[in-house]
Amino acid sequence: MEKYVDAFVNAFNGTVSWTWKSILFEVPWYTNYFWGLIVISLFVWILEIVFPWRKEQSIFRKDFWLDGFYMFFNFFLFAIAISGIYKMLGVLFNDIGITAKSLALIDPSSWPVWVQLLVFFIVLDFVQWFTHILLHKFPFLWQFHKVHHSVKEMGFAAHLRYHWMENILYKPLKTFGVMLLGGFEPEQAYIVHFIAITIGHFNHSNIKITWGPLKYLVNNPVMHLYHHSYELPKGKFGVNFGISLSLWDYLFKTNYIPEDGGKIRLGFPGDEELPKNFFGQVVHGFVKQRKNTP
Numbered sequence: 001m002e003k004y005v006d007a008f009v010n011a012f013n014g015t016v017s018w019t020w021k022s023i024l025f026e027v028p029w030y031t032n033y034f035w036g037l038i039v040i041s042l043f044v045w046i047l048e049i050v051f052p053w054r055k056e057q058s059i060f061r062k063d064f065w066l067d068g069f070y071m072f073f074n075f076f077l078f079a080i081a082i083s084g085i086y087k088m089l090g091v092l093f094n095d096i097g098i099t100a101k102s103l104a105l106i107d108p109s110s111w112p113v114w115v116q117l118l119v120f121f122i123v124l125d126f127v128q129w130f131t132h133i134l135l136h137k138f139p140f141l142w143q144f145h146k147v148h149h150s151v152k153e154m155g156f157a158a159h160l161r162y163h164w165m166e167n168i169l170y171k172p173l174k175t176f177g178v179m180l181l182g183g184f185e186p187e188q189a190y191i192v193h194f195i196a197i198t199i200g201h202f203n204h205s206n207i208k209i210t211w212g213p214l215k216y217l218v219n220n221p222v223m224h225l226y227h228h229s230y231e232l233p234k235g236k237f238g239v240n241f242g243i244s245l246s247l248w249d250y251l252f253k254t255n256y257i258p259e260d261g262g263k264i265r266l267g268f269p270g271d272e273e274l275p276k277n278f279f280g281q282v283v284h285g286f287v288k289q290r291k292n293t294p
Contacts, residue, residue, distance in 0.1 A: 003091060004088045004091055007084070007087045007088050007090070007091045008084035008085065008087060008088050009084065010087070011083045011084045011086070011087030011088075012080065012083055012084035014083070015079060015080045015083040016080055019034065019076055019079075019080060022034040022035065023035075030190060031190050033075070033190075033193070034076065036194055036197075037071065037075060037197065040194070040197055040198050040201055041071065041156060041157065041201065044156040044198075044201040044202060044205050044207075045155075045156055045157075047205070047207055048155060048156060048205050048206045048207055051207055051208075052206050052207070053206050053207055053208040053221065053262045054206055054262050054263060057153055057155075057206055061153040061154075061155045061206070062152050062153040063151065063152070063153070063158075063161075064155065064157065066161070066277075066278060067151075067155070067157035067158050067160070067161045068157050069278060070157070070160050070161040070162070070278075071157055071159075071160040073164075073278075074160050074162060074164065074167065075160060078164050078167060079167075082167065082168075086171065104179065104180065104181070105180050105181075106180075106181060107181075108120075108181055113186065113188060116186040116188075117186055117188060117189075117191060117192055119181070120181065120185065120186055120189060120192055121192045121195070121196075121244070122245070123177045123178075123180065123181060124174055124177050124178075124192070124196075125196070125242075125243055125244045125245050125248075126177075126245075126248060127173050127174055127176065127177040128170060128173075128174065128243040129241055129242055129243055129245070129248040129249075130173070131169060131170050131173045131174075132241045132243060133238070133241050133254075134169075135166070135169070136237050136238035136241070137237055137238075140285075141169065143284065143285035144163040144165040144166060144169075144284070144285045145162070145163065145166065146163075146268065146271070146274055146284065146285075147161065147162055147163040147274070147281045147284060148161055148162040148163070148166070149228060149266075149267060149268050149271070150267060150268075150271055150274045150281070151204075151228060151266060151267070152266050152267055152271075153266070154204055154205070154206060154221075154225060154228065154266065155204065155205060155206050156201040156202075156204055156205045156206075157204075158204040159197075159200040159201050159203070159204040160200075163281065163282070163284065163285065164282065165285060195244070196243070196244050199218065199219060199243075199244045200243065200244070202220070202221060203219050203220065203221055203223075203224040204221070204224065205221055206221075207221055208221060208222060208260070208262060209221055209222070210222050210223075210260070215246060216246060216247065216250050217245060217246060217247050218244070218245060218246060219240075219242040219243065219244055219245060219246045220246070222257060222260045222262070223240050223242070223246055223249075223255070223257055224240060224242075225262060225264065225266075226239060226240055226256055226257055226258070226264070227239060227240040227241065228266045228267070229264050229265070229266065230264070230265040230266055230267045230268060230269070230271075231264075231265065233256060236256075238254075239254055239255065239256035240254065240255060240256055240257075241254055
């Protein structure tokens with residue numbers, strides 16, 4: 001038991017220390033996720049202001065500050081809180097013989113760096129696309145994902161408005177993806193993570209971008225807006241599930257872009273019953289919600 005406690009404490013303290021050092025610029029700039037997130041956010045926000053798709057939408061759109069808080073809560077505060085548990089589970093799995101190489105299909109460690117990064121990016125993106133489908137398909141998981149779909153006006157910060165349980169759901173499957181690569185995560189994996197964050201910010205932004213012919217490969221704001229549409233095609237539980245890549249949606253026929261005007265109703269039937277404040281949303285999915293009354 002002592003080694004599990006030590007693993008928890010060391011991981012927790014290490015994450016706190018790294019986050020604090022990041023804030024103080026005491027880590028290499030290219031691995032500084034704290035300021036990297038802020039720079040990417042400001043960059044995309046400025047583009048929203050200069051080149052707005054929906055010009056009637058306010059710069060400080062509906063729930064702007066709520067989404068801003070979610071960015072830091074999910075990316076840092078919750079990451080700190082859960083880091084020790086992940087480490088304990090890692091020690092436990094190792095003790096029962098489940099290692100990073102248990103499911104290895106390939107060993108990319110000897111490949112050129114750019115190939116390593118590309119394969120790492122593609123595998124993780126597919127795993128996240130599949131996980132995203134599960135969040136929509138199964139009612140229990142959808143209760144948590146509703147928080148993300150409660151966005152009524154799209155903007156870059158909506159990217160990181162999601163229930164903390166999604167971290168719990170995505171992490172094991174992403175770990176599974178890494179295990180398929182023999183537990184290999186490139187030393188330059190921060191490049192992949194920053195690219196994914198940037199694409200995610202653009203996908204949720206108030207900017208009209210389709211990337212031209214690359215729209216069949218890379219996700220975009222027009223495509224993702226319809227993922228958040230209040231009205232879905234008959235018989236569908238969701239469309240356009242792509243995270244960074246749109247490729248999977250085109251391959252598996254889950255793509256849907258009927259037009260590109262950008263002025264559609266967002267949300268989902270019954271979204272008026274979802275709590276509007278952060279604390280209400282944090283417990284959503286666990287606590288039975290009262291229906292709003294006039």
